[in-house]
Amino acid sequence: MGWIADLLKEIPLSAILREKIxxxxxxxxxxxxxxxxxxxxxxxxxxxTASIKRRLGELSRKEEIGETESRILTLMTKQLVSHxxxxxxxxxxxxxxxxxxxxxxxxxxxxxxxxxxxxKRRYALDQRGREHxxxxxxx
Numbered sequence: 001m002g003w004i005a006d007l008l009k010e011i012p013l014s015a016i017l018r019e020k021i022x023x024x025x026x027x028x029x030x031x032x033x034x035x036x037x038x039x040x041x042x043x044x045x046x047x048x049t050a051s052i053k054r055r056l057g058e059l060s061r062k063e064e065i066g067e068t069e070s071r072i073l074t075l076m077t078k079q080l081v082s083h084x085x086x087x088x089x090x091x092x093x094x095x096x097x098x099x100x101x102x103x104x105x106x107x108x109x110x111x112x113x114x115x116x117x118x119x120k121r122r123y124a125l126d127q128r129g130r131e132h133x134x135x136x137x138x139x
Contacts, residue, residue, distance in 0.1 A: 065109070065132055068092070069100050073109060073129045074138050080113045080122040104129070 002025050065073075068090065075081050075089055087097050101123065104110045109129035114122045125133075133139040 065107075068096075069104055069109070070132070070136060070138070072100055072104060073125060073133055076110065076123060076125045076129070077133065077139060080124050082120060082122050084120075086123075 002021075071090060072086060075086060081089075083094070083097065083101070086101075087094060090097065092100075101110070105112070107128065108126050109132060110123050111126045112121050113124035130139060
C-alpha cells in the first residue's frame with residue numbers, strides 16, 4: 001500500500017476504508033501503466049503517419065505522363081520548341097496543347113526557355129523531363 005494507507009494505519013479506521021484505498025491505488029497504478037502504453041502507441045502512430053506522408057509525397061510527384069506528354073517531351077530533346085511548332089507536329093488543338101504544357105510546366109518536366117515581347121514562348125526540357133525520357137528509353 002502507499003503512503004496514504006500507511007498514514008491511515010495509525011488512525012483507527014474500518015477495514016472497508018483501507019480496502020477502498022488499496023483498490024484506488026491499484027486502479028491508479030493500472031491507469032499509469034495504461035497511460036505509458038498509450039504514449040508508446042501514440043509515438044508509433046506518429047512515426048507511421050510521417051512515413052505514410054513521405055510515401056504519399058513521393059507518389060504524388062510520380063504523376064503519370066501520358067503518351068501525348070511523352071511526345072511533347074520527345075520533340076524537345078534536340079531543340080527549343082514553340083507552341084505553334086508543337087501544335088503542327090502533334091496535330092492537336094491549342095486548348096489541348098495548353099493543357100499538356102501546363103501539366104508539364106507544373107510537374108517541372110519542361111521550362112520556358114525564352115519568351116518574346118509579343119508573348120510567344122519557346123520551351124525546353126527540364127531535368128525531370130529528361131529523367132522521364134530516359135526511363136521510357138527515348139534518350
